[in-house]
Amino acid sequence: MHQRASLEPSYVLKGLGIGDDLAHSSLRLSLGRWTTEEEVEFAGAKIIEAVRKLRSLSPLYDMHQEGIDITKIEWQAH
């Protein structure tokens, strides 16, 4: 569930030459000086759970599993 002020993907990732589809699937994590290992483990477990759930909902992940090249599909941009 990405939820930011702007729906545009990160200009930094785009500047690095990452395609829009991958840039839309990105997550930025920041660590602070007082972030503990326990917190990192906690966040990691939550993220894994969320990614599994989102993949189970995603038609693109199904296509990927079926061996369909999603870059070959004629998508209508909106």
Add this chain to the structure above:
Amino acid sequence: MAYSDKVVDHYENPRNVGNFGSTGEVKGRKDVGVGLVGAPECGDVMQLQIKVNQDTGVIEDAKFKCFGCGSAIASSSLATEWLKGRTLDEGLSIRNTEIVEELSLPPVKIHCSVLAEDAIKAAIADYKAKNSTEAPQTAAKA
């Protein structure tokens, strides 16, 4: 910006997730209409499949898969709930504004409801195309 309770509920408990077969399988099924709309580059892709009673023209079952934000998932989940039990024409009468209202979508998420309406129309159009007498298709029987 916060998601409404209804959006959160659909995200936590999405209704009718799935499909009636793999991409190849549903292509050959005349009782199933498939709508695939949106684009990965835009961050939203919805796939809506309807299973239609071919005698009555009533949508007996509907399933979705969605790549996108919580509002996109909620919009397509809601669409499957609303489609079940409707005729094709009744399905076509669903407007994105009704989805906006039901889910209290903010302006920045209205495109999610538009995409859901597009997915409904695409699935019904696919069903109709498969069952059109003008362009008969050789049904792939397994």
